[in-house]
Amino acid sequence: MKKQSFTQYYRKHRTAIVTATSGLLYGGGWSLGYLTGFEMASAAILVLATVVGGYDIAKTAYHEVTNRTLGIKTLVTLAAIGAIVIGEYWEAAAVVFLFSLGSYLEGRTMRKTRTALQELLEMTPDTATVRRDVELQEVPAREVEDGEIVVVKPGEKIPVDGDVVDGQSAVNQAPVTGESAPVHKADGDEVYAGTVNQEGALEVRTTGAGSDTTLERIIRRVEEAQEAQSPTESLIDRFAKYYTPAVIVLAIGAYAVTQNAILSLTLLVIGCPGALVIGPPVSIVSAIGNAARSGVLMKGGEHLERAGKIDLVAFDKTGTLTKGETTVADIEGFGIADDEVLALAATAEKKSEHHLADAIVDAARERPTAATDGGAAVAQADDTDAGRQSIPDPDDFDVVAGKGVIAHTDGTEVVVGNRALLDDRDINVPSRIADYVRKREERGETVVHVIRDGDIIGAIALRDEVREAAPSVVAALQDAGIETVMLTGDNERTAAAVAEEVGINEYRAELLPENKQTVIEAYQADGHVVAMVGDGINDAPSLATADVGIAMGAAGTDTAIETADMALMADDLDRIPYAVKLSKATRWNVLENVGLAVLTVTVLLAGVLTSYVTLALGMLVHEASVLAVILNGMRLLRH
Amino acid sequence: MSDTTQFRVLDFDCPACASTVERALTNVDGVQHVDVHYATGRVEIEYDDSVAEPGAFAQTIENQGYTPQPA
Numbered sequence: 020m021k022k023q024s025f026t027q028y029y030r031k032h033r034t035a036i037v038t039a040t041s042g043l044l045y046g047g048g049w050s051l052g053y054l055t056g057f058e059m060a061s062a063a064i065l066v067l068a069t070v071v072g073g074y075d076i077a078k079t080a081y082h083e084v085t086n087r088t089l090g091i092k093t094l095v096t097l098a099a100i101g102a103i104v105i106g107e108y109w110e111a112a113a114v115v116f117l118f119s120l121g122s123y124l125e126g127r128t129m130r131k132t133r134t135a136l137q138e139l140l141e142m143t144p145d146t147a148t149v150r151r152d153v154e155l156q157e158v159p160a161r162e163v164e165d166g167e168i169v170v171v172k173p174g175e176k177i178p179v180d181g182d183v184v185d186g187q188s189a190v191n192q193a194p195v196t197g198e199s200a201p202v203h204k205a206d207g208d209e210v211y212a213g214t215v216n217q218e219g220a221l222e223v224r225t226t227g228a229g230s231d232t233t234l235e236r237i238i239r240r241v242e243e244a245q246e247a248q249s250p251t252e253s254l255i256d257r258f259a260k261y262y263t264p265a266v267i268v269l270a271i272g273a274y275a276v277t278q279n280a281i282l283s284l285t286l287l288v289i290g291c292p293g294a295l296v297i298g299p300p301v302s303i304v305s306a307i308g309n310a311a312r313s314g315v316l317m318k319g320g321e322h323l324e325r326a327g328k329i330d331l332v333a334f335d336k337t338g339t340l341t342k343g344e345t346t347v348a349d350i351e352g353f354g355i356a357d358d359e360v361l362a363l364a365a366t367a368e369k370k371s372e373h374h375l376a377d378a379i380v381d382a383a384r385e386r387p388t389a390a391t392d393g394g395a396a397v398a399q400a401d402d403t404d405a406g407r408q409s410i411p412d413p414d415d416f417d418v419v420a421g422k423g424v425i426a427h428t429d430g431t432e433v434v435v436g437n438r439a440l441l442d443d444r445d446i447n448v449p450s451r452i453a454d455y456v457r458k459r460e461e462r463g464e465t466v467v468h469v470i471r472d473g474d475i476i477g478a479i480a481l482r483d484e485v486r487e488a489a490p491s492v493v494a495a496l497q498d499a500g501i502e503t504v505m506l507t508g509d510n511e512r513t514a515a516a517v518a519e520e521v522g523i524n525e526y527r528a529e530l531l532p533e534n535k536q537t538v539i540e541a542y543q544a545d546g547h548v549v550a551m552v553g554d555g556i557n558d559a560p561s562l563a564t565a566d567v568g569i570a571m572g573a574a575g576t577d578t579a580i581e582t583a584d585m586a587l588m589a590d591d592l593d594r595i596p597y598a599v600k601l602s603k604a605t606r607w608n609v610l611e612n613v614g615l616a617v618l619t620v621t622v623l624l625a626g627v628l629t630s631y632v633t634l635a636l637g638m639l640v641h642e643a644s645v646l647a648v649i650l651n652g653m654r655l656l657r658h
Numbered sequence: 659m660s661d662t663t664q665f666r667v668l669d670f671d672c673p674a675c676a677s678t679v680e681r682a683l684t685n686v687d688g689v690q691h692v693d694v695h696y697a698t699g700r701v702e703i704e705y706d707d708s709v710a711e712p713g714a715f716a717q718t719i720e721n722q723g724y725t726p727q728p729a
Contacts, residue, residue, distance in 0.1 A: 082678060082723070086685070088678050090674035091672060126669040129671065245695075245698050246695040246697060296672070304698065
């Protein structure tokens with residue numbers, strides 16, 4: 020039993036034990052070398068140190084050679100054997116020990132980078148309490164079927180994705196969305212596996228379990244992103260293809276000229292492109308991992324490197340800078356009752372999916388009395404809530420994109436739309452109405468006109484509150500030297516009012532969806548690297564056009580995650596300055612690592628050719644540079 | 659029939675080490691495609707399950723001097 024656990028311990032810590040033993044032998048042999056009369060013993064111990072430390076390296080080198088790859092382990096093995104052959108035992112032991120120590124430390128630190136994501140997965144509980152035939156059963160979380168009801172007690176982690184069917188609670192969604200504040204969940208709300216139910220018991224109807232949860236999908240995507248090569252990485256890979264053979268030719272040439280075997284072996288060892296090929300992937304994997312834990316999905320190193328160059332951020336107004344919860348702020352009837360204006364507008368807008376239409380229809384439903392007598396009798400399935408008004412269907416209905424709707428009901432034509440639609444139809448706007456519209460627009464509201472059979476009968480002012488975080492986010496970007504622009508389909512005055520409220524320096528108003536793309540292209544033509552922030556669904560084309568498309572509130576909407584280069588899992592604007600700064604830091608970090616690697620190799624090369632750098636010193640500096648780039652890259656995990 | 663399996667190797671210490679493992683796995687009988695990612699340590703093997711012996715994969719990775727873990 021004891022022997023068994025020792026074997027296990029040895030297997031687990033083999034590299035550390037081997038490195039330490041080799042190091043002790045090396046130290047002993049080296050010290051002994053200073054005593055006269057012990058030269059032979061010293062040499063023997065140093066050879067032993069080389070064999071102990073070099074066995075594993077040589078074994079891998081053998082596999083490298085049989086698989087016809089040329090790796091650093093082959094070169095180190097050659098160098099150690101060469102040094103022993105020419106009697107430089109100290110050099111042989113030093114090279115092997117320093118290489119083992121370096122590899123051990125590199126492996127350990129890389130392990131941390133590689134497991135950063137796994138911590139997220141460990142958030143998901145292994146078992147779930149499922150209601151089966153009235154009884155509650157504890158089953159493995161992976162085996163919960165879609166549609167089954169899972170009971171989650173307060174304080175427990177939610178084991179599956181699903182919709183709340185009973186109970187309400189505050190849920191901490193940090194593992195999925197990165198938001199630190201808990202989110203209130205009640206009937207019909209979506210919950211995600213791995214999030215924490217903090218307050219009340221919840222019953223959840225399962226929509227995904229096991230590997231089919233949002234968290235698992237996020238982690239798969241993040242890994243794909245980490246594995247995708249960035250342009251810098253591909254460049255270095257191409258370079259390394261020529262570089263390594265070039266070093267070998269140089270080493271052979273150096274031997275031919277100087278007949279100095281140690282010199283050419285030293286060239287081989289320091290010529291390995293270690294820090295150069297390791298640096299960029301470590302930086303990018305660390306940055307993408309860090310972003311994922313903060314609820315920001317980055318699609319890959321390529322996008323990250325491009326994001327590092329962003330100098331202009333374009334925000335879509337609705338749902339991005341504003342909350343996207345438009346409500347009716349005011350109704351003004353001209354010659355007829357306000358309620359009648361709202362009721363007519365609601366009928367016209369009933370079949371529209373526009374967010375302004377939703378607000379008008381909702382407001383009409385909430386009104387205590389309806390001016391429409393005809394429609395009230397026709398009870399609609401979705402209008403049966405007590406105290407809510409039903410809204411009659413229009414006879415027909417047409418959308419004029421970016422302008423409004425035209426509908427017919429009870430033999431009259433009802434048009435609801437903006438100024439552009441009025442101009443199209445040559446409708447005259449009385450000054451009283453124009454004044455009302457201007458006053459509301461200057462407050463950042465959007466006004467639609469309601470027209471019955473060619474006469475304006477009223478106007479409805481709609482308000483979409485600015486997100487609390489918007490002004491500070493805009494300020495943070497501007498402080499970082501990034502320009503901000505707001506794009507909106509809204510009219511000039513409303514746009515100006517909202518832009519002023521959030522502190523944005525430039526806005527483009529009255530844009531049709533396709534115009535947003537054109538505006539972005541124009542900024543790109545001016546030499547800007549443009550990021551576009553939007554909801555990922557309506558803004559998909561402009562997100563695709565921008566250099567970096569950033570989708571907000573992407574948890575649960577796979578299309579947004581697919582189309583965007585960067586997806587914010589939560590509806591949290593604060594993540595944008597964070598993501599932009601992280602991208603910039605990553606770009607610098609990659610440059611630092613490449614610079615450090617090139618500098619190290621250049622200095623070492625010069626040192627070797629001028630005989631200042633020995634084999635052991637070369638190895639020490641080489642391994643130190645590899646470790647330095649890994650540690651530098653890992654700083655991004657804690658950015 | 660074609661099947662895939664994954665491992666995670668946390669102790670790759672250089673990108674070339676990952677390529678060595680990739681080549682070694684490609685040479686195993688019945689293996690159709692191998693992806694080894696240095697950055698994440700993920701090893702993905704696509705194989706013909708009428709020919710390949712999945713137990714051989716972990717052994718091959720160990721032979722190269724690395725520790726495979728189930729992923």
